Amino acid sequence: MSYIGLSRDEERRMLETIGVTSFEALVETIPASVRLQAPLQTPGPLSEIDLRRQFGAWARMNAADHAVSFMGGGLYDHYIPSVVNTLAMRSEFATAYTPYQAEVAQGSLTAIYEFQSMIVELAGTDVANASLYDGATAVVEAALLARHQTGRRRVVVAGTLHPHFLGVLRTYLDPADIAVVPERGGQTAPEDVRQTLGADAACLVYAHPNFFGLLESPAALHAMARAAGALSIACCDPIALALLEPPGIHGAGADMVVGEGQSLGNPPSFGGPVLGFFACSQALVRRMPGRLAAETVDRNGRRGFVLTLQTREQHIRREKATSNICTNQGLLALRATIYLGLLGREGMREVAELCVQKTHHAAEVATKVPGYRRAHEGAFFREFVLECPVDAGAVVTQGLEHGVLPGVDLGQFRPEWKRWLLVAVTEQRSAAEIERWAGVLRAAAERRS
């Protein structure tokens, strides 16, 4: 394949205009000793037909090609309405750059403004940005902001945060500055938080629902953080926020609400690209990371949108920028905007309620299978941990033989969790599919005996 638009004759004429006789004269500044002589050893060339054959075969090697998914752990199998794909794949959105020339980017800018508006509504905060890379870096950016704002270094993290998010936090920060609150029965006890916070913590980070699918007690956690002079950072799932009291509510709740927004109209895509979102109180707006769209007017007084407060950003402020982020997850934020706009007030609530009903039904069905029980007692939203009579890995293997991805084997995170299966049930799962899944649980338990 080639996507080049010059003929041999045109190349010759262009070299003439430049005033050289060969292309080689244009690259003479590259020292001869390091100029490549041999061709690169890379695959191809392949025609579109051959590309489809090869990559189609590779795609089919992934179980997700055909299996029914009960996978979660941060990324979920929600239904993506056809409208989302059709609109977001339009060239006008997909092949535009960052909206630096606002007069020819009102489409992207208006969509960013609508995204910010709907995230603000879900989070209950004052402001939201245009997106960050993923849930993990959204947590990192929030913790860094809290450190700048408070002048304190220590970051306190609930032990029920996604282990990968904690992992990325440890990569970005000095691990010695991070204190983890041990979990109790899969939840975070305010008393433990108080003890870990001490008097020198910059922030408390917690997840709601947490990594095990359980709800935490946001109001109590915010109160603990505030009493210690620390900022509170809630890491939330936006589908759950359609139902739960928004953590930033009335400016009296979390100072920052961040999280992974994949579930809003984006496929899991083997973990990326996904969608970090970042929302916070007005008091923190000038320290926010990433891009922000704002309303303004043009010279004729017509409403329009621009990127604003760019003096926070690296291309203006360089080493004094609030973050180094430049490219973000714009197209995924657009998908989320279309998804939220399409489902709207009723649809979002229905998706969330269907998740709750089906997840609780699955939990009830599973605990009737001999040997299985829930690992925790707390209230849960769309996900729960199932303690298995065999290794969770064996249940997954059993499922794969029957076209079911039955859940996340938590043994991959910690050896002591090897009998724990993290099960997510979205609005997509039918009662029949839940029965089929229960059959997998039964077969895995029986295979042992």
Next chain:
Amino acid sequence: MNLERRLLIEQGGEGHRGPSLPACDVPVKPLSDLLPGARLRDRLDLPQVSEPEVVRHFVELSTLNHHIDKGFYPLGSCTMKHNPKINDEIASLPGFALAHPLAPGDANQGALRVIHALQKALAEITGFAAVTTQPAAGAQGELTGLLLIRAWHRSRGEGERRTRVIVPDSAHGTNPASVNLLGWETVTVPSGRNGHVDLEAFGAALDDRTAAIMFTVPSTLGLFEPEILEVTRFAHETGAQCYMDGANLNALVGLTRPGDLGFDLMHINLHKTFSTPHGGGGPGAGPVAVAKHLMPFLPVPRVEDRDGVLRLAHDHPQSVGRVHSFHGNFGILLRALVYISSLGPEGLRQVSRSAILNANYLMRRLQDTYHLPYDQTCMHEFVLSGRDLRKHGVKTLDVAKRLLDFGVHAPTVYFPLIVEEALMIEPTETETLDRLDHFAEAMERIAHEAAENPDLLRDAPLTTPVSRLDEGRAARELKLHWKSSGSAAKPTAPQTATRA
């Protein structure tokens, strides 16, 4: 009738709704039983709009954008070139789009093959030993690279002392911003008069506190540093590591390899060189390629071939850890691999050759009309200055806005910072001679207009969906969402909570 475009929240209302969801086919219980003790919200002020109107809303918004499929987009340093459609189609295959990163490796062999094959191809193209594909964008690649450098210095007992990074004054803003994230110090060195590195100033800045040098090759002026081998040798002699910002790798593919230039590591912006769509701001991907001595520190998990089976390996005790929630922007990695596979080695080489040819042609066509501060052969892009228009009271910004009226996007303006009134132009290899000539003619006409009718430029753009927007007002009023927008949102009726 000229109704102002309405936001979604200003459309529809009570009684309007989007698509239906399936009826609940499991026994329904009261939420208060299922979520005991949970505090639920009592209202959710999201739009209430029918599906056809949602479609029209976003289609109308889309028509307001300039984009590469519509026209020329010479944004320097951003590499706006044709995005092959087959790449998007393959990324949307269910086996890839629905693959879940927490399923076992056996269930994801296809996805792991993609990552493994891409890492191998990128290592070959850059001349390095290994590649991590976790970083989600170039800036995160920079940070990852600096973490690797820090880990290497620490492993040699020099971690405490080496905390300075030398960055040329023409560098992208992300370089110093990334350095700052580690709590390190940026030492900025000035460029010489010819746009190349000032070897004397550079040498004076190097000492035993230098952790690394960060160089963009070719530079943001579009120039290949002729003394690059001396630069990397000097740096190594003082014990510093050499980091290459790979934003401009699209000028080098098949011509030379950063690993052969003496660099120790680099990041690659897949959305630039390997042509994945920019998506109105992202997503991109910023893989980092490293020489052998940095391999032990690469992020985990790493994709490794162990006896013919691909595995996610965590057993690298010196690793800097994880930088992404999962495995990076896989969908972008996949598109880049499809691109590399479709072009093949010769096609890849042709990319850089044509990018360089197009840039030099355009530079020579425009050098008599606009000031060319560095009059020498360029690589894939070049920088002009609008300083000569000042006598007409016209700024580079006015030239940029006027270009929009000609159906082309403006170049990058006011960057790099070392050129006054800078216009940074990158045509890319996928443009035809016709398109380049059209752009050159537009630029010539604008220069003429600047002399004859400067008000026209100061009033531009005249044909776009909105005229010049008031950025100062946006920053003062800070209307960042539709509840803050007095003119915008219709009051919504109080909502009665629905309960199952």
